[in-house]
Amino acid sequence: MILVPSNGTISLDDTDKKILNAIQLDFPLVHKPFKELGDDLGIKEEDVIKRIKRLQAEGAIRRIGPIISTKKTGGVSTLVALKAPAGRVDEIAQIINGYDEVSHNYLRPAEFNIWFTLSAESEMRMHEILREIGERTGCEVMNLPTKRLFKIGVKFDIR
Numbered sequence: 001m002i003l004v005p006s007n008g009t010i011s012l013d014d015t016d017k018k019i020l021n022a023i024q025l026d027f028p029l030v031h032k033p034f035k036e037l038g039d040d041l042g043i044k045e046e047d048v049i050k051r052i053k054r055l056q057a058e059g060a061i062r063r064i065g066p067i068i069s070t071k072k073t074g075g076v077s078t079l080v081a082l083k084a085p086a087g088r089v090d091e092i093a094q095i096i097n098g099y100d101e102v103s104h105n106y107l108r109p110a111e112f113n114i115w116f117t118l119s120a121e122s123e124m125r126m127h128e129i130l131r132e133i134g135e136r137t138g139c140e141v142m143n144l145p146t147k148r149l150f151k152i153g154v155k156f157d158i159r
Contacts, residue, residue, distance in 0.1 A: 010058045015043060017158045019051055020060065024155050027064065070119040076126050077119040079144040081112035082137070089114065092137045099129055112142055 012020070018041050028036040034052070035045040055061045070077040084092045089107060096105050096116055105116035120126040134141040 010055075010060050012060070012158070015041070015047075016051060016055060016060075019048060020055070020156075020158045023052075023061075023064065075119055075121050076123050077117060078126060078146070080116050080118055080130065080133075081108075081142040081144060082114040082116075082133070083112045083140040083142075084114045084137070085139075086113075088137075092139060095136050096133060099133075101125070101129055112140075 019037065022037055022041060027033060030036050032045065034048045038045045038048045041048070052061060052064070056064075082092065082096070092114060093105055093107075096102055096114065099118070101118050101120045103117045103119065105114055107113055108115055118126060118129060120129060130141055130143055133139075
């Protein structure tokens with residue numbers, strides 16, 4: 001069993017655990033990735049897809065997708081903190097989430113309580129979005145650009 005705070009407890013069998021361990025760092029970049037995963041794990045492609053869909057629905061998998069280096073593709077990114085009144089957090093999070101350039105946001109127990117990452121094609125577009133979010137929410141926005149990058153790889157050993 002694995003505990004997922006947002007959805008409670010999820011029951012995992014050995015096959016679920018093998019799939020979760022396999023997809024974390026070495027997701028196959030081929031035409032039929034789920035078939036390759038199934039071949040590697042000794043299960044059918046359809047079963048891999050069915051299990052992954054269930055694991056997503058239950059909250060064990062949030063997202064399967066690439067992590068793209070904004071800097072290497074010519075773009076810019078930043079961490080942003082926003083000071084939102086407690087009664088407007090959901091409304092403001094929806095405004096923030098309305099921008100394709102925002103990958104995720106989260107709530108923190110602090111004066112600046114909504115934090116999010118923003119990646120844009122240019123400095124000009126990034127500052128335009130920050131200005132718009134400030135205007136649309138009426139909240140103070142703090143831009144926290146990266147000064148020094150530390151990349152930490154994480155792989156969970158699911159047993």
